[in-house]
Amino acid sequence: MTAPTDTTGVPARPRRRSSRGVVLGVVLLVAIALPFFRGLPAYNYVLQLGIVLFMWIAMTSSWNIVGGFAGYISLGHNVFYGIGGYLSGLLLVYAGWSPFATAVLAGLFCLALGVGFGLVTFRAHGPAFIISTIALLLMVTIFFDNWEFVGGSNGISMPLPPFPVEWIKVPFYYAMLVSAVGSVYLAYRIAHSKFGLGLRALAQDETKAEVAGIDTRRFKIAAFALSAFFVGVVGAVWAYSLSYLRPTIFFIIGVAANMVLMAIIGGRGTVAGPVVGAIVLIAVNELSVVLFGASELNIVVTGVILLGVLLFFPLGIVGTLREHGKLPAILDWD
Amino acid sequence: MLLEVDHVSKAFGGVRAVADCSFAVQEGTITALIGPNGAGKTTAFNLISGILTPDSGRIKFAGNDITGLRPHKIARLGVGRTFQITRELGDLTVLENMVVGTARGTFRELLGRRVLAREEQQAMELLDFVGIARLADQKAKTLSYGQRKLLEFASVLMSRPRLVLLDEPAGGVNPALLDRIVDRIRTLNQTGITFLIVEHNMDMVMNLSDEVVVMAHGEVITQGPPTRIRSDDRVLDAYLGRV
Ligand SMILES: Nc1ncnc2c1ncn2[C@@H]1O[C@H](COP(=O)(O)OP(=O)(O)O)[C@@H](O)[C@H]1O
Numbered sequence A: 001m002t003a004p005t006d007t008t009g010v011p012a013r014p015r016r017r018s019s020r021g022v023v024l025g026v027v028l029l030v031a032i033a034l035p036f037f038r039g040l041p042a043y044n045y046v047l048q049l050g051i052v053l054f055m056w057i058a059m060t061s062s063w064n065i066v067g068g069f070a071g072y073i074s075l076g077h078n079v080f081y082g083i084g085g086y087l088s089g090l091l092l093v094y095a096g097w098s099p100f101a102t103a104v105l106a107g108l109f110c111l112a113l114g115v116g117f118g119l120v121t122f123r124a125h126g127p128a129f130i131i132s133t134i135a136l137l138l139m140v141t142i143f144f145d146n147w148e149f150v151g152g153s154n155g156i157s158m159p160l161p162p163f164p165v166e167w168i169k170v171p172f173y174y175a176m177l178v179s180a181v182g183s184v185y186l187a188y189r190i191a192h193s194k195f196g197l198g199l200r201a202l203a204q205d206e207t208k209a210e211v212a213g214i215d216t217r218r219f220k221i222a223a224f225a226l227s228a229f230f231v232g233v234v235g236a237v238w239a240y241s242l243s244y245l246r247p248t249i250f251f252i253i254g255v256a257a258n259m260v261l262m263a264i265i266g267g268r269g270t271v272a273g274p275v276v277g278a279i280v281l282i283a284v285n286e287l288s289v290v291l292f293g294a295s296e297l298n299i300v301v302t303g304v305i306l307l308g309v310l311l312f313f314p315l316g317i318v319g320t321l322r323e324h325g326k327l328p329a330i331l332d333w334d
Numbered sequence B: 001m002l003l004e005v006d007h008v009s010k011a012f013g014g015v016r017a018v019a020d021c022s023f024a025v026q027e028g029t030i031t032a033l034i035g036p037n038g039a040g041k042t043t044a045f046n047l048i049s050g051i052l053t054p055d056s057g058r059i060k061f062a063g064n065d066i067t068g069l070r071p072h073k074i075a076r077l078g079v080g081r082t083f084q085i086t087r088e089l090g091d092l093t094v095l096e097n098m099v100v101g102t103a104r105g106t107f108r109e110l111l112g113r114r115v116l117a118r119e120e121q122q123a124m125e126l127l128d129f130v131g132i133a134r135l136a137d138q139k140a141k142t143l144s145y146g147q148r149k150l151l152e153f154a155s156v157l158m159s160r161p162r163l164v165l166l167d168e169p170a171g172g173v174n175p176a177l178l179d180r181i182v183d184r185i186r187t188l189n190q191t192g193i194t195f196l197i198v199e200h201n202m203d204m205v206m207n208l209s210d211e212v213v214v215m216a217h218g219e220v221i222t223q224g225p226p227t228r229i230r231s232d233d234r235v236l237d238a239y240l241g242r243v
């Protein structure tokens, strides 16, 4: 048997197809329809869970652009979360603009900040880069802790959203859903573009990528900036849902660590990985709250899960399944 | 002259890896760069391709001063290079390794398709040219040593360079593969591509090159046609360590 050949004599190569679009479409429709089912048991809990899940999908998927595709681990990524939250929050407090409108502005502001920070910090590689992102986080924390205009470390409260109380979660739910879908779509587009190919190349061997003709510095800065956008957006939405701005909500390193954990558990550098990681970690978290209450046991359980996953899935769940050719087609988004 | 290296020096701490080095490569030729281990040949390649910046001296390519330019700029001007120890991107497929260099251009192009049809066609033709087209969809890390050498050789041709720097293309490959590599270099040279080749295999150097540059201790000790270099006492001295 011979492979079909075209006129040049080079063998044509088979292409994969899959019907995952249908399945994902149904999942998305269910997510969109969910708030209409007011009669659901624990309606508010389900919506709140959706808000939190979508937020973490958006954050982890965004983090993955720089931390996964480009291979530069950022442990300060929550600065964009906080700055997005503060920017929109302050625009509400002082100008009366709704965070639902200014969240995009917050995202764009974080994108610009990402460019600025990238220009400075991408002279460093490896551990030095990680440390520079922690330094950024510390600096921003100190700044907000001491900025009396926004309440310093005590924070500042925002006006409550002007919605009837029984519907109050719905706009937040949709805002987070749009952010999650948007950030996964962004990651998907990047993964399938030349830009994404360049990021994967430089993640493996920066010198080789440069010599091949890739402007690695520009690529890294672009990746960092793009990865800041949706983190800023969901920061703005989250702040509004709490109606409170305080440095400890946004600027603790645990927030960034969560993005890293979710990405690693799901599969760093894959498109579906952050989604899977966010679902797994949040599910584990909810379950252990139910089983053990909100205690330190929670953290222990999370740690054990992480160890277990990494033992059996060294490249994360999606990454390892793909490596062994066992990834279900509906999760093969790369 | 397509490439001019003009009094270039580079030191690592106290080690003068390249010392006041000058040579030139004429367009259309195959020029060999030879010398004992540690002579500074790879460092010279790193300086030309922009991975390292010279401490002093100038490097010109096609009339442009390229000293201190970043590697991607130099690559885009038409200088391709391979590495002595191959640096394929193991987690990418062979085909993706071929097309990584196309990740440049406008915003639209960068966000466009990962591999365009004409790029795939060109890549497959080049892979076919070196004889590894059937490996196109494999991860590069699954390739054998010889296949990696061939991939590195093929991928450098994707951007249609004017000058190709090959760092020991035949190092450690079997004789059959060596013949294939020599043949492909000659074919490409006939289409107008200029080669600068670091190589230890003297048979290959002597029958392939139009010009030979000899380095020792970071310096160019002589340059000339292979017939002359073969009978040059200084070259023998350098290889026998009598300098
Ligand atoms: N990055 C580096 N750091 C320190 N010393 C180096 C480095 N690269 C090369 N050298 C030294 O420079 C000299 C020339 O090395 P190299 O250019 O690799 O020689 P060749 O390729 O001719 O064998 C050697 O003494 C080597 O040890």
Ligand SMILES: [Mg+2]
Pocket: B041, B042, B043, B084
């Ligand atoms: Mg060498």
